[in-house]
Amino acid sequence: MTNNFCSRRLALGLLAKACLGCTFWAWGSLAHADSVDLLAQFMKQARSGRAQFTQVVTSPTRPGQVARAKNSSGGFEFQRPGKFRFDYRKPFVQTLVADGQTLWLHDVDLNQVTARPQSQVLGATPAALLTSASDLQALKNDFQFTPEPDRDGLQWVRATPQSPDGQIRSVMVGLRAVPAGPELVVLDVQDSLGQRSLLTFTVFETNPLLPASTFVFKAPAGVDVIRP
DSSP: HHHHHHHHHHHHHHHHHHHHHHHHHHHHHHTOHHHHHHHHHHHOOOEEEEEEEEEEEOOOOOOOOOOOOOEEEEEEEEEEETEEEEEEEEEEEEEEEEEESEEEEEEETTTTEEEEEEEOOOOHHHHHHHHHHGGGGTTTTTEEEEEEEEEEEEEEEEEESSSSSSSSSEEEEEEEEEEEEEEEEEEEEEEEEEEEEEEEEEEEEEOOOOOGGOOOOOOEEEEEEEEE
């Protein structure tokens, strides 16, 4: 009995060491992955997500002017393919919902809802980059992806729209390699007019169970609905 017990303990110990070694090997491989590969892993693994965000929008300035930044914050959720929700809470309440067919923008202060077909307005945008496809290959008709030097403890990918005529000039994606899988931390967007929008995500949850109602939008009673 004693010999059998000792043999079982030894076998379990060896198995635990083997599994631990596999875990560290996988984490080490992830930590040293090329940033484009890391983005591909994020898109493959993160079928849905939820996070808090802050957004800083800086407009281009003329010589002698001081740059002015507009700050906002709120919550973000997404589910592939093609569904996402931004709930802006500060400084103004706005809701942006993509249900897979229609992009809805509800501006509470204006008491107005704008509805546009997603296929016409998303295109090569950061939202499309994050939510429209489940793998990087499917986006290569819209974006060119190049690795950038690591900085601020993150790995960076530059996504450049293939079409030079769009509103977006480039999107820098900042990712953190953690044992649970790649984590989205920053989107740094430069548009064709020189405006910069910096989105920083915190408390990021990968693959949460999101109810279907998350991506259903119904215009409140009495609100004007505009369909350009």
